[in-house]
Amino acid sequence: xTPGDERALTGTVGGAGVGAVLGAIGGNAGLGxxxxxxxxxxxxxxxxxxxxxxxAAYQQGYNNGRSSQ
Numbered sequence: 001x002t003p004g005d006e007r008a009l010t011g012t013v014g015g016a017g018v019g020a021v022l023g024a025i026g027g028n029a030g031l032g033x034x035x036x037x038x039x040x041x042x043x044x045x046x047x048x049x050x051x052x053x054x055x056a057a058y059q060q061g062y063n064n065g066r067s068s069q
Contacts, residue, residue, distance in 0.1 A: 003048070003051070004045075004048040004052070007044045007045070007047055007048040007051070008041055008044040008045055008048060009044070010044060011040040011041055011042075011043045011044020011045070011047065012037050012040045012041040012044060013037075013040070014040050015036040015037050015038070015039050015040015015041065015043065015044075016033045016034075016036050016037035016040060017033075017036070018036050018040075019032040019033045019034070019035050019036015019037060019039070019040075020032050020033035020036065022036070023035070023036070
C-alpha cells in the first residue's frame with residue numbers, strides 16, 4: 001500500500017467513524033457514516049496532494065543545493 005493509499009484510507013475510516021457518531025446524535029448513524037466517509041476520503045486525498053507537493057519542493061531545493069556546490 002502506497003503512502004497515498006494509506007492517507008486516503010485513514011481519512012475515509014476516520015471520517016466514517018466521526019460521521020457515524022454525529023449521525024447517531026442526529027438520528028441516522030448510517031447516513032452520517034456515509035457522508036463522513038466521503039468527506040474523509042476527500043480530505044485524505046487533499047492531504048496526500050499537499051504532502052506530495054511538499055516532498056517535491058524539498059527534493060527540488062535539495063537538488064539545487066547539491067548542484068550549486
